[in-house]
Amino acid sequence: xxxxxxxxxLDTIGTMFPDAHCELNHDNAFELTIAVLLSAQCSDQMVxxxxxxxxxxxxxPEDYLAVPLEELEQDIRxxxxxxxxxxxxxxxxxxxxxxxxxxxxxxxxxxxxxxxVGRKTANVVVSTAFDVPAIxxxxxxxxxxxxxxxxxxxxxxxxxxxxxxxxxxxxxxxxTHHRLIFFGRYHCKAQNPQCQVCPLLDVCRExxxxxxxxxxxxxxxxxx
Numbered sequence: 001x002x003x004x005x006x007x008x009x010l011d012t013i014g015t016m017f018p019d020a021h022c023e024l025n026h027d028n029a030f031e032l033t034i035a036v037l038l039s040a041q042c043s044d045q046m047v048x049x050x051x052x053x054x055x056x057x058x059x060x061p062e063d064y065l066a067v068p069l070e071e072l073e074q075d076i077r078x079x080x081x082x083x084x085x086x087x088x089x090x091x092x093x094x095x096x097x098x099x100x101x102x103x104x105x106x107x108x109x110x111x112x113x114x115x116x117v118g119r120k121t122a123n124v125v126v127s128t129a130f131d132v133p134a135i136x137x138x139x140x141x142x143x144x145x146x147x148x149x150x151x152x153x154x155x156x157x158x159x160x161x162x163x164x165x166x167x168x169x170x171x172x173x174x175x176t177h178h179r180l181i182f183f184g185r186y187h188c189k190a191q192n193p194q195c196q197v198c199p200l201l202d203v204c205r206e207x208x209x210x211x212x213x214x215x216x217x218x219x220x221x222x223x224x
Contacts, residue, residue: 001149005203006167009148012199013179016187020178022128024048029104029129030096031055033114036121037088042080050078061093061102088116106130119158127174135168135177137161140184147188147206 023044026032031051039047054075058064064072073086092115096102104125105111111122123136135141137157141164145151150167151160168176187194195207 001167006150009150009200009203010168010172010176010179013183014175016199017179017182020175020182022124022178025051025055027055029106029125030061032129033092033104033111033117033121033125034089036124037092037116038076038079038085040081040085040116040121046078050076061096064089064093065097085116091115092117104129106132108132108134119161123161123177127177131174133170133173135161135164135173137164138181139190141177141180143190144180144184144188147193148200148204 022032024032024035024039025048026035034054035047035051038050057075069086069090072089073083076082076086079085095114096104100110106126106129108122108126111117111125112119117125120136120138123134126132127134127136137145137160142151142157142160145160145164146153146155151163155163164176165173184190187198193207193210195201195204195210198204198207201207201211
């Protein structure tokens with residue numbers, strides 16, 4: 001992919017979703033970290049339903065540790081993998097109190113050491129809560145990046161992130177992350193992407209393949 005094509009893609013997606021943002025409800029870095037931790041293999045919509053009550057009950061790391069683990073499990077039981085996530089939250093809160101004065105650290109290398117916090121979660125937190133440029137590769141960003149040719153089909157999540165960081169100007173990393181998510185969530189979906197009305201069809205290898213397959217099927221049906 002050349003620089004002009006990359007710029008065309010970024011500008012087009014920016015026009016489609018100029019107001020893309022983090023859709024996980026939160027009021028501070030601590031709540032954002034908890035919300036992103038809960039969002040693994042779960043929709044943002046479900047996380048927001050659970051955290052609406054959760055964040056009323058728990059305001060600080062101390063609040064989470066003040067209740068038995070079983071109680072926290074019940075509070076988040078609608079979330080997938082809720083038992084493991086409850087354990088991660090308890091352990092994370094203990095570390096925050098013991099090592100960081102109860103506050104979420106702003107450094108990426110410190111964040112990834114927290115229980116339940118992987119590279120993606122850390123990237124979301126540093127970019128959204130601390131305004132540090134970062135690209136978090138979730139399932140939407142990975143899918144869209146590969147379909148549009150920013151990355152190879154067999155690239156790992158880390159490889160996708162590194163290739164996006166090379167193609168996207170650093171001051172656009174965070175906003176591009178959100179726009180790619182919106183593009184993948186609301187337009188270039190895993191199933192039934194809107195290829196027929198997509199303004200990026202001319203540069204999308206997946207879209208061209210799908211449209212060609214669709215035309216062949218229609219032609220076969222017409223001939224039958």
